[in-house]
Amino acid sequence: MTLTTSRRNFLIGAGASATALVIGLKASGALAATPEAAAAAETSFTPFVRISAEGKITAVIKHFEMGQGTTTGLTSLIAEELNADLQDVDVAFAPSNNDLYKNLAMGMQGTGGSTAMANSYQQYRRAGAAAREMLIAAAAEKWNVSAADLTLSDGVISGAGKSAPIADFVTAAAEMPVPAEPKLKDPSDFRIIGKTGIRRRDTSGKINGTAQFGMDLHLPGQIIVAVLHAPRTGAKVASFDASGAEEVAGFIEAKAKQDNSGVFVYATDTWSAFQAREALSVEWNFDAAESRGTDDIRAEMMTMVNSxxxxxxxxxxxxxxxxxxxxxxxxxxxxxxxxxxxAHAAMEPLNCTISPREDGGIILHDGCQFPALVHPTIAGVLNLDPSKVEIRTLLAGGSFGRRANAESDYNVEAALAYALTDRTKPVKMVWSREDDVRGGYxxxxxxxxxxxxxxxxxxxxxxxxxxxxxxxxxxxxxxxxxxxxxxxxxxxxxxxxxxxxxxxxxxxxxxxxxxxxxxxxxxxxxxxxxxxxxxxxxxxxxxxxxxxxxxxxxxxxxxxxxxxxxxxxxxxxxxxxxxxxxxxxxxxxxxxxxxxxxxxxxxxxxxxxxxxxxxxxxxxxxxxxxxxxxxxxxxxxxxxxxxxxxxxxxxxxxxxxxxxxxxxxxxxxxxxxxxxxxxxxxxxxxxxxxxxxxxxxxxxxxxxxxxxxxxxxxxxxxxxxxxxxxxxxxx
Amino acid sequence: MTKFTINGTEHAFEGDPYMPLLWYLRDFAQMTGTKFGCGVGSCGACTVHLDGEPVRSCQTFMSDIEGSSITTIEGLESKASKAVQQAWDEMNVVQCGYCQSGQIMQAVGLLVSNPKPELSEIDEYMAGNACRCATYQRIRGAIVRASELMEA
The missing domain is CATH 3.30.365.10 (Aldehyde oxidase/xanthine dehydrogenase, molybdopterin binding domain)
Known part of the structure; x- marks a missing residue:
């Protein structure tokens, strides 16, 4: 499977050719279609399905994949209405754009609360059904036959004694009027929805090592940063000595976090970053640090329920x-x-990469659960106009709620680490399992x-x-x-x-x-x-x-x-x-x-x-x-x-x-x-x-x-x- | 200089002899199918084959692999490997998928040494491989299925 996540690829479409037909919603909730270029400029248009000139269908997924099956589920809706094989429909994660990809249950772009399917069931089916009707309408016009006599199945439109692949009609379909209320398939005609024996859409990469999680990103020239976190909430770095870390071959430098809640350790590779972190010597100021224990809080709470x-x-x-x-x-x-x-303790320890853009902006790479929050938050941390912040959503190795964070904590930490560099190289922040288990939330x-x-x-x-x-x-x-x-x-x-x-x-x-x-x-x-x-x-x-x-x-x-x-x-x-x-x-x-x-x-x-x-x-x-x-x-x-x-x-x-x-x-x-x-x-x-x-x-x-x-x-x-x-x- | 092969390709390494193989694979060879999960041998996400045996690459030093043959998830080609991958696909085992490279490497190790394992043997052999999505039931079933596929 191809998970196309980059903005560039989003604009030009997966593969070699430009996308010819895009179906989605306008801000009003009405269905709309527009060629890809127009889609990019028209901010009130939310694409859910794209079809290339060659007839390749791509589902644009607005909920991220943490294992819950959303790439399979949402793609199924598109494939169902277009009578396509699920495995033949490509999957692309939506770019971060709160106006476009709002979760209707949350009022913002994000995944959580077990809402993905409830939110998207009608949206994605309607988009897929509209695409089907427009393709058929284009074929009917070209063949001068009634649309009612034509059907679309497995990428081929046939009927009235004719048959041709959808690629022949994609461009013309984009010019067809968009049906206000496309006819959704009758459940008795379903070939994917509700059926057993459907294979997940995200299996292949996950069983052959090619699936890319945030942790797997390797950008040219990237720096790894490990974080020595304060051992207790509220503890501050009084001073630190990195002379021990100098002995580690890949060590670059160490810098106190902006708020002194830890030390960033920069290195050429992950092992060096972890080794250098081990070798740091830090004096902590515990004056404002938390000192209570679970026994204290438990006694307090037991008193509360007896009062x-x-x-x-x-x-x-x-x-x-x-x-x-x-x-x-x-x-x-x-x-x-x-x-x-x-603790949530998802299998993938938290991580986040910030890479520079040529225009002075940044790209944040993450299995990002709340893009709507991360986007403005990171723009604020790095003092960038939001238009200069881009989020690329990668597969997430679990979340269980941890990535759905109002404070975007680990994304912010990565941005803070990036901010202390000269902003010319990608900075990949990697948490160890210990950081993850001890990291709160x-x-x-x-x-x-x-x-x-x-x-x-x-x-x-x-x-x-x-x-x-x-x-x-x-x-x-x-x-x-x-x-x-x-x-x-x-x-x-x-x-x-x-x-x-x-x-x-x-x-x-x-x-x-x-x-x-x-x-x-x-x-x-x-x-x-x-x-x-x-x-x-x-x-x-x-x-x-x-x-x-x-x-x-x-x-x-x-x-x-x-x-x-x-x-x-x-x-x-x-x-x-x-x-x-x-x-x-x-x-x-x-x-x-x-x-x-x-x-x-x-x-x-x-x-x-x-x-x-x-x-x-x-x-x-x-x-x-x-x-x-x-x-x-x-x-x-x-x-x-x-x-x-x-x-x-x-x-x-x-x-x-x-x-x-x-x-x-x-x-x-x-x-x-x-x-x-x-x-x-x-x-x-x-x-x-x-x-x-x-x-x-x-x-x-x-x-x-x-x-x-x-x-x-x-x-x-x-x-x-x-x-x-x-x-x-x-x- | 440590020399070894990964998936049949020769590699040589001159850096820290105490660096775990995991980080050579992920950061130096840029083969990221082998996952970092815990760094202490408690989860099995980093499992690779060292001369055919499943090992935790986070607990395998570079100095330990001189002359060794390493196989990673990217290099699976054996009959058992193909059977395991097919069974994983058929039974929709994966959820988040982050642990599955390690699960598959461990499962192949089991089936190579014991082509028809009892359920209790599967449980025992796989107990060190954690899956936070709890796909265990399907992993167990997929190993049984892979065992059948190997016989076919």
Missing amino acids: DPEFTVKADLSQQEAADALASADQVIEAEFWFPNL YRPAFAHKVRVGLDASGTIVAWDHRIAGQSIAKGTMFENFMVHEGVDHTSVEGIPDTPYAIPGLHVGLTDSKPLSKVLWWRSVGNTHTAYVMETMLDMVAKAAGQDPVDYRLKLLAGGTADQNRLAGVLREVADKSGWSNKAPEGHARGVAVHKSFGSYVAEIVEVSGTVEDGVKIEKVTCAVDCGIVINPDVVIAQMEGGIGYGIGHVMRNAITFDGGEVVQSNFYDYEPLRMPDIAAIDVHIVASTDEPTGVGEPGVPPSGPALANAIAGLGKRVTHLPMVENGVTFL
């Missing part, structure tokens, strides 16, 4: 009424929960305390839920639309808006003081809220003497769309996992179901063994309803990946601080999920005709609580994470 909350999130009952209801309940089920900080730590009152029949009469944790959005540009009346929605999502019919719900939130920078981490607040809701419900069902699936179904019986779809995946997963049959001797099963990012996912985990001698995760069964499915196998892959990501961290991961320093540093003490950890995953898709919703994140939330509920069946209820530090051993 009156700072903000009221939801109050079906007032706090006093909830207290009264609990006092008069037949039984009260209560638990405290702790969720540690987590973690999933915030959270504490919860929940008390649930039940009447004699086991029915919930009150649910008092207190949450404490560090807000992700406050103090960032996202505060305005994510924080309402003091409540950061990402701190509580999945609780006040639970589709369960829970009477007497009172939810309170207290913001904890920042210990480190925090950020969304695959499925954001749902990483902890789903764990709490779903393990509490299991405890409640047990106290009520009822089956956990049946108990949940009763709470989902109200007939709303959310409830019906949650119940649908719950029934499906129970059926496919054999829930109604007794688990084999020595095995236990746990269930969880959760809605996030518009999608509904239920999971059942089956375990064996004992908590003392070792728990084995035998199988995870999953059912997902994400609306119309574009590519079933990508959906299944995202569920598998989300389950692995969720379960691995719940099992054994935590980022902790000691005296202000991050304790963990690499994969040996931030141990990833490994192949033997989960013996099997079995994913089922629940058919739906609703609009497509996200799949990148929704597989994560139910995985942890389903595992916890299974392990509870072995006799150990874990509410403080990670599990390995709270009494569970895994095989």
Whole structure:
């Protein structure tokens, strides 16, 4: 596959010839077509599909690829409407242009929140359908036949006794009127959308070593820069001695960062940069440095959830009424929960290259998730007019939220490193795994305390839920639309808006003081809220003497769309996992179901063994309803990946601080999920005709609580994470 | 002067004998299919074959490879290699793809030494190769599939 990412290539089109037909949207949302040259000048035109004079089709992808399948998914939409083989359609990442490639769900050019397909399903199909109709119209005119008699398939227009490749009509098609509402293909005619056996569009380069990630960029004359970061937030370089680094052959120079939060070490190659960094001797000023540890912050947050909350999130009952209801309940089920900080730790350590342009501008090369933010931010850092900043999007070796950063932190760091050079050579900033693990922007730590009152029949009469944790959005540009009346929605999502019919719900939130920078981490607040809701419900069902699936179904019986779809995946997963049959001797099963990012996912985990001698995760069964499915196998892959990501961290991961320093540093003490950890995953898709919703994140939330509920069946209820530090051993 | 071959081509190196092979491949030979993931032998993204055996190139010094034959992801040609790559494609294994060069090099190493591995043998042999996208289930399945393809 060819991933054409450069502006130049974008303008002239991949391959030798100019693009003849481009279809996209005008600012008004109306479809438009224009030859490539006009497209470049016309800023209110957003190309989604280009067709060269030779008939080569290229999908222009506005969401970046971090493994979630967006190059496959969006290209499928174009290929479908043009009746082309998916593998015959080229893929190009869109240039950074916020006006053109805005994510409709975000209001800016960026990828995240599992929105790519929901945002693009209609846009890309309409563009592809318009291209098809215009090509056919051009052929009809040339042949003097009715367009209704012609069809386009596999690059050939045929009908009315004639047949010719689309290349014969591309130029004429560009002059055809653009259909206001092109006829989209009837789903019964789909040959790609919803079909199994479709191969991913990004496989070949990723299995033969030719795929280019940001880390793989090698520009002529490039300088590598490693960064010696302050060991504690707020520590400053007082002085440093680079004489040791002088011994390293490829060492060029070392310079303190502009704000003294670290030292840039420049070298001719990566190994020399890392070696020279090791050889630096730095005196740090710790006067303003963070000195607290995780134990301090944890004690503080546990106190918070045992006190009156700072903000009221939801109050079906007032706090006093909830207290009264609990006092008069037949039984009260209560638990405290702790969720540690987590690092994203994508496989590709963060990196970014800044290269000079002849006009004094720069090109930023990165697997860039939020071009709309990075673009102006970098222009500001380098004091350049935004027109002189260009972003080239490369493949990203994972993100899980880390690259979606309001501060564009690592991009800014690369720009700062570039700014201290003479700006004549490309500067490639490379983080080591240690920089990545210790570099902050973690999933915030959270504490919860929940008390649930039940009447004699086991029915919930009150649910008092207190949450404490560090807000992700406050103090960032996202505060305005994510924080309402003091409540950061990402701190509580999945609780006040639970589709369960829970009477007497009172939810309170207290913001904890920042210990480190925090950020969304695959499925954001749902990483902890789903764990709490779903393990509490299991405890409640047990106290009520009822089956956990049946108990949940009763709470989902109200007939709303959310409830019906949650119940649908719950029934499906129970059926496919054999829930109604007794688990084999020595095995236990746990269930969880959760809605996030518009999608509904239920999971059942089956375990064996004992908590003392070792728990084995035998199988995870999953059912997902994400609306119309574009590519079933990508959906299944995202569920598998989300389950692995969720379960691995719940099992054994935590980022902790000691005296202000991050304790963990690499994969040996931030141990990833490994192949033997989960013996099997079995994913089922629940058919739906609703609009497509996200799949990148929704597989994560139910995985942890389903595992916890299974392990509870072995006799150990874990509410403080990670599990390995709270009494569970895994095989 | 250290002399060795990469994918059949002769190379010579005169620099730091303690530089890991990983950085020779990526920065000097500009063969970037071999990935930097952790630098400490904990993830397997940098796996190459040294005289036919999978090794972590981040833990292999230049001084260790005198006279050796190195194979990287770019140079895979064997029957097992082709079977593994075909199986990876058929089963849509990749997600972000950053670890997959190392996964494939390790998987080829397994199938060359053990053409019909049990599932438990696959798990054990592949346990050192991390995939943060958690594509493990498909890697496992693709190795089984590659084993079938090798028999055909």
